[in-house]
Amino acid sequence: MNQLNTYLYIAAILFSIGIFGVMTRRNGIAVLMGVELILNAANINFIAFSKYGGMNFDGHVFALFIIVLAAAEAAVALAIVINIYNNLNTINVDEASAIKQ
Amino acid sequence: MYRDFGTILLAMAVGVVFLCLPLFLQWLLAPSNKTKDKLEVFECGEDPEGSAWLKFNMRFYIIALIFLIFDVEVVFLFPWAVVFKDLGMLAMVEMGIFLIILSVGLAYVWVKTDLEWVKRKVKYASGRYENLKQ
Amino acid sequence: MDGDLMTINMGPNHPATHGVLRLKCQTDGEIISGITPVIGYLHRCFEKHSENVTYEQVIPYVDRCDYLSSMTMDFGYVVAVEKLMNIEVPEKVEYIRVVMAELQRIASHLLALGVYGMDMGAFTPMLYMLKERERILDLFELTCGARLLYNYMWVGGLSHDLPRGFVEMTYQFLDQFEPKIDEYDNVLSNNKIFVERTADIGVLPPDVAVNYGVTGPNLRASGVKWDLRKNEAYSIYDRFDFEVPIGEGIKGTVGDCWDRYYVRMIEIRESVKIVRQALAKMPKDGDVHKAVPKKIRPPKGSIYSRTESSRGDLGYYIISDGTPTPSRVKMRSPSFASLSAISEISEGWMMSDMISVLGSLDIVLGEIDR
Amino acid sequence: MTVDWLYTTFSQLFSFIENTDLLFLMSAILPIGIIVSLMAANAIVMVYAEMKISAFMQDRVGPMGQGPGLHAGKFGILQPIADPIKLLLKEDTIPEVADKPLFILAPFIIFLGAIIGFLAVPFNENVIVVDLNIGIFYIMAVGSLAVIGLILAGWSSNNKWSLYGGMRSAAQIISYEIPAGLCVIVIIMLAGSLNMQDIIHYQSGGMLNWIIFSNPFSFVAFFVFFICIVAETNRGPFDISEAESELVGGFHTEYSGFRWSIFFLSEYANMLIVAFVAATGFLGGWQSPFQDFMTGPLWGTFWMLGKVFSLLFVMIWFRWTFPRLRVDQLMYICWKVFIPISLINIFGVGIWTILIG
Amino acid sequence: MSEFVFLVVTSVTIISALGVVLSNQLIYSAISLLFTLFGIAGLYVFLWADFMTGIQLLVYVGGILTLIIFGIMLTNKISSARLSQTNMQQGIGSVVSLWLLIVLSLVISKTNWYSVSSSEPVSTVDKIGTLLMTKHLLAFEGISLLLLGALIGAAILARKEI
Amino acid sequence: MSRYFRNIAESLSSLLTGMGITFTHMLKIKKGNVTLQYPEEKWPRPERNIGFNHEDYNVIRSRLTVDINDCIGCLKCERICPVQCIKIETEKAPVRGEDINEINHVGITSNGTNKVQVVTRFDIDMTECCYCNLCTYPCPEECIYMTGGPNSKKHPIDYEFSEHDRSDLIYRFAKPGTKEGIQKVKSKQGAQS
Amino acid sequence: MGLLENKFKDNVLVAKLDQILSWSRATSPWMFQFGLACCAIEMIATGASRHDMGRLGMIPRASPRQADVMIVAGTVTLKMSLRVKRLYEQMADPKYVIAMGSCATSGGPYWQHGYHVLKGVDLVIPVDVYVPGCPPRPEALLEGILKLQEQILEERPLTRKMV
């Protein structure tokens, strides 16, 4: 556990899982959850680097920024999802784009 | 730090056990007499009309949640507040800008009446106490 | 961002429905978009009973219609029958009746206001009010032995004379009660949270109120000066000096929930005034049984008579076919009219407002369903 | 702190134990056990206090436990003990249409949030189970766990009243976290640390050094903070999520027996935690109000608990005096009154400290 | 012991992350996400980032997750919120993500990471604070603009067509 | 703007007033306490009541009682009862105003009336009774009354008679065995004559 | 039935435990707010300061799930009777019923001509204690509650029933 690689592997796994979620899910909110996983994977990396990689506290600050971004993204994305849902009555992303055309 | 958070983890485990124990006791001691009506949900004695799991109109609450963004702002304030005394005026000014920018956001939604939580459509209103914006 | 409309049954057993009313609410999130009151959960066949029992035996059933305000219910009924039979009741009886009716009005309003406070979540003020109500019930119990359903007013008289010391005790009660009203004002009526919860909510404009046939405090809260005690003074109400309890200025003229609450508060004060006057003017002696007929057998005919009960305009339509049993007794119940206005005034408000509106209308299910 | 101390003590005491893990487990389990039993004891005391205080406010006597053969003790002192035993004996009902896993999970989440929050509160100079560097922030953070629990409880019951309750409380707690957090910022600005003990040490030296009295803005901040924490614990007059006369029981309408009492337990535990935070942050924690008078570990605990229970008393007092707010008014107060005030407070405190001291 | 705990935390994180993408009810996905976030918070502890742990709980669990759950309740008839995933998609998805995983692992194992051993920090938050106020000041102020934008944007979007 | 601040000020002052009131109530609990601790203290409350002397004014309606020895079986009470919960059956007594010892029948009431009827059944269903008191007025012998009613000297107030079984609430005042007894007496007399 | 219910032979330990269990049940009989008609007003009066039901450990609960005692206070009409039954069913076991007032007991004043009145709530749900009166005085209700408590005290939840 006291190794940079362990954390990087964990982050990689989370990242792939997140990608999987984003690719397979059609529901907007489920996609959002996949994105959260990806962001979290990145965060783990940053903080692992800051402990082992000499990134020191810059890593923490970056992670902090990412979390903030995630929050902002979630708020806006959800507003959009809700808006789409209102107009098109679906939150399946591909259906929504199909209807739009 | 490990020891502290280890204690917290342990406390969670203990908490689960602490809850499971009485639940187990309850399972042992309490009578159980499941009838059809009992397993129905309570709706003041009437037949529930439809499930509660429908598309609940939460417009009203969602607005509150958008202010999650303010939550994030608070998060930024914590590290700032810790070093505030060391950095003095400089930190104050920097944070002042930060806060003012966000206050603009608050002011914006305030002015745009997004903070009026409910948009009621009522027939009669008088506004004597002027609290009610129609 | 419309959600589905949710149909939610409020009642028949819900803490805020004051009995067994069922409100079928269509809600859109927190907003009420439609209300259908479903009644009949307490239909106790009042009219059927009154067709099967004699005139004096109807009184217990009348009592039970509006169980919060039995005295005024009895009052209305006996006044109707007396009119039908052309009975002059002795002075003293009239005064006692007025005292009782007004005390009952106070008691009824105290409960209504207290329970209203509880609907809003304020438990303690309710208990303060019930404490005083309990003292009024003591007075009633002293007089006729019952706490809630009295069967005290009889056609042509009363079941008992006033007990010794009643007048002094009532004075005593009033003296200690009057300061309490101010306390209620402080603890509830002027409480900012309470005002915010009730003011401007569920406004019932005067014309709508009149159209729905809403009467009593609910109508007066809309600023309409209508009180049968003044407008069609029955019994001896014309001898007392009191104001029709309506609000003035910004307090109690708009017809919102707070006004309905506040008008009841004013009414309590006015009733105290009336009780004081009646006690002062009451003749010392007189036989309360003097005019009680041996047999109540009204001549053929019918009568409609209305009086002001605690909840409003209470009318009795009695058809007599010359037998000791009424051929028909129909009651016009004030709460029914009040309730019918609820969907008009609470649609578009929020869930919590609807409870506020319902509580402020002060309905009694026994009288609605009969 | 306590865990560390116990660890050293145990390692000296049981020097034959080589295994450090075992030593750690021993030294951690003990305070955790004490904390858990404190939570239970607190609920019992609070239930009794609430029953009696509310009764006295209403000119009644409260539980007396009379009757032939029935004695809930003199003055009903055994009443709060009989209640949990009875709840243990109640049938456990889960509606058929409910989402069972979530229905079961929800009270656990709420309770765990409470218990791990409780670990970080200081009782006196030395007694604090985990003395985290981020103490006060940590308590705020785990406090937000309750939100998830409440939503789940409300939603999984598949009952409309519960749904309303869950929704309302979620919006309420999230919102009130913001002004509460902003008020905590005031504390941190002055104390310069997130650590609970540091914050308390900062306020040593008598009442006038307490943060609440250190400048006018923090004085205001205390009251804002106090009201916010009352709202965050879903207590009256902010109990819109369980509003008995509106929502029957709100999110816990469908819960029965012990499962229901978990909510109860957590509510009281949460009250206790936030009262601890308020006492720590603004009222000097375990510091004596009179400089060096009556100090020491025991007195420290006394002062701490004294402050905490006075705050709890005020909460009870609130609940039994006021009508309930409506949900939009609740939000109005939060967004339009408390947040602006707290923002101004932060500016004020900042400028005050820089200019005046 | 701490290895064991680490193992537990890691497996909770990964298994529940799988739950997030695989469970066929949206609400269970969200609950799995709760556990994932918790696990990640645990990992932060192992990385000596206590303040980040707190933030993870406060923002992610208390904020974002709540928002997501609300979103689920708002947009779904949840009783029928089965998530449709076609086999096609799943196939492609798993291939792509496996490929990604392998590539990433290779990269990780092949790279010779620059590694320093640091000692446990006494307190992280003041360092973060100082950095925010000095080195990353611009980003910090930028964030405030971004938040402002997000706030206004979300408010406008949510306000539309009510 | 000024309204905003006025609102806040108003709220504070009104809320504090309310809190003051509840607090004073709490402090004055010794004096203000109105609770009647039921099994120990009973109505009428020993002290702290509104001041009437219950011995003078006891008209409480609690529970019907019949002094069956005084009842002449005139059925007035049965007829006036609005809910018909009094059920009386009578038989003509063999000799007017004479005691019949076999069935403990008392021939003359305490008012001095000679009884014509023997009451063989006098049931009051207390679960149906609506406690309206109507039946007590017309009784010529004042033998049906609420305990603690006009004859309160004889009976203490009594309102505690809840039962586990509903049929226990049907009160049978006629002496048990009267019905068979009177028949036997009559047939004996018939046989004699 | 619970797993351990009525599974034990009578012995001292079980008897003691039994006593504690039934004591706790008897001491905290939480009441289901179930007012139907006039009697409900007297029920409120019983809960108010003068009589203070809370003295006996009674706490009114709005949800049937958390209540132990259902006080049927008032006239049960036919329309309501189905709801009464359902609400009773929805209470968690063990549960008790007090029929308050004439109406709940037997239809009361409406027993004869009340075509829409249920002639006694015991036709739909089992009743433990009948409190007579119309309405019963608060003291009478309290007495009924005490009677119920006595009944609960005598219960032996764990001991095997001797037939």
Ligand code: SF4
């Ligand atoms: S009190 Fe009324 S109901 Fe009862 S028996 Fe007498 S007349 Fe009948």
Ligand code: SF4
């Ligand atoms: S009225 Fe009196 S004497 Fe006549 S039957 Fe009834 S109780 Fe007997």
Ligand code: SF4
């Ligand atoms: S028993 Fe009497 S008081 Fe009770 S509900 Fe029936 S009629 Fe009303």
